Amino acid sequence: MGRLENSGRTIEINCLRFTYPGIDGHPPPGSKPLIDDFSLTLNAGDRCLLVGSNGAGKTTILKILGGKHMVEPHMVRLLGRSAFHDTTLTTSGDLCYLGGEWRRDVAFAGFEVPIQMDISAEKMIFGVGGIDPQRRSELIKVLDINLSWRLHKASDGQRRRVQICMGLLKPFKVLLLDEITVDLDVLTRADLLKFLRKECEERGATIIYATHIFDGLEEWPSHIVYVANGKLQLAKPMNSVKEMSKLSLMRTVESWLRKERDEERKRRKERKARGLPEFEEQKEGSRVTGDPARALNNGWAAGRLHSTIAGEDNFVFSSNRVHRQLK
Numbered sequence: 001m002g003r004l005e006n007s008g009r010t011i012e013i014n015c016l017r018f019t020y021p022g023i024d025g026h027p028p029p030g031s032k033p034l035i036d037d038f039s040l041t042l043n044a045g046d047r048c049l050l051v052g053s054n055g056a057g058k059t060t061i062l063k064i065l066g067g068k069h070m071v072e073p074h075m076v077r078l079l080g081r082s083a084f085h086d087t088t089l090t091t092s093g094d095l096c097y098l099g100g101e102w103r104r105d106v107a108f109a110g111f112e113v114p115i116q117m118d119i120s121a122e123k124m125i126f127g128v129g130g131i132d133p134q135r136r137s138e139l140i141k142v143l144d145i146n147l148s149w150r151l152h153k154a155s156d157g158q159r160r161r162v163q164i165c166m167g168l169l170k171p172f173k174v175l176l177l178d179e180i181t182v183d184l185d186v187l188t189r190a191d192l193l194k195f196l197r198k199e200c201e202e203r204g205a206t207i208i209y210a211t212h213i214f215d216g217l218e219e220w221p222s223h224i225v226y227v228a229n230g231k232l233q234l235a236k237p238m239n240s241v242k243e244m245s246k247l248s249l250m251r252t253v254e255s256w257l258r259k260e261r262d263e264e265r266k267r268r269k270e271r272k273a274r275g276l277p278e279f280e281e282q283k284e285g286s287r288v289t290g291d292p293a294r295a296l297n298n299g300w301a302a303g304r305l306h307s308t309i310a311g312e313d314n315f316v317f318s319s320n321r322v323h324r325q326l327k
């Protein structure tokens with residue numbers, strides 16, 4: 001497989017701004033964008049690690065890049081095209097998004113198929129037409145798939161391996177990975193990362209990989225991007241990150257997140273001392289963990305409560321209202 005003809009920019013994010021729609025399908029008036037002023041350019045061959053705390057916006061960014069949320073066409077260009085508007089990006093296999101929903105569905109070429117039925121791994125994998133047999137064999141080997149696995153009986157990790165195999169059958173140009181390796185054993189994860197690295201080095205593919213697991217990743221990324229509260233904090237080649245910090249990758253990211261959390265705690269304390277609600281005005285979709293009664297007392301849910309509230313849980317706040325209880 002040759003390198004991509006266009007060995008230049010593959011992902012261009014220009015001043016991206018995004019707000020999740022409220023229950024009426026529109027961003028609540030006056031709401032702060034969840035993702036704001038986010039710009040990033042990646043080139044063919046780049047392997048970019050996307051890091052940030054829970055709720056920072058990583059999945060949202062990957063879904064926007066994967067064409068799952070609409071933004072203005074100039075804000076996100078993949079291979080020079082708009083990910084949301086140009087559906088051929090996904091159907092051709094040039095753009096591949098592997099995310100969390102994959103536990104339940106196989107997303108292939110833009111279609112999502114439930115995988116609860118009694119079907120063999122072989123039927124799933126060989127059922128996809130127009131695939132290079134050599135690539136298919138390599139993937140089956142890399143992911144150590146037993147073709148006789150019945151998917152409804154397979155373990156989470158086995159099912160995940162089949163799903164990843166399906167997603168990678170077509171030689172993608174841009175791959176978006178949202179924490180898909182959690183179920184994989186160490187050996188499979190290591191072999192998959194090696195395969196993905198080869199895809200970038202030999203074919204000039206571009207990968208963005210959002211993860212909280214840094215085992216075995218020390219030498220994998222070419223770039224690292226750190227996002228906090230929907231804003232870009234840092235985007236650097238891995239070499240520069242190594243020059244900046246003598247710590248391991250995990251310790252480096254841990255130090256960034258610790259600093260972020262300490263600053264946020266300080267801000268909350270100051271707000272409380274000034275008699276303001278402990279949590280800052282909630283951006284549409286911000287996640288708050290804790291006792292909703294406390295949030296209510298702090299003035300958060302002044303409006304109508306849409307969710308059944310019970311004990312400690314996560315809630316999505318829309319301006320001053322709790323509008324959705326997260327599972």
Ligand SMILES: Nc1ncnc2c1ncn2[C@@H]1O[C@H](COP(=O)(O)OP(=O)(O)OP(=O)(O)O)[C@@H](O)[C@H]1O
Pocket residue numbers: 020021034052053054055056057058059060061284285286287316
């Ligand atoms: N469909 C939705 N509607 C409204 N808000 C949402 C929706 N999905 C996510 N959010 C909110 O957007 C924010 C960013 O979520 P996102 O899933 O992008 O974060 P993340 O960095 O991927 O987090 P994690 O590391 O926990 O996976 C969170 O505050 C979340 O509550």
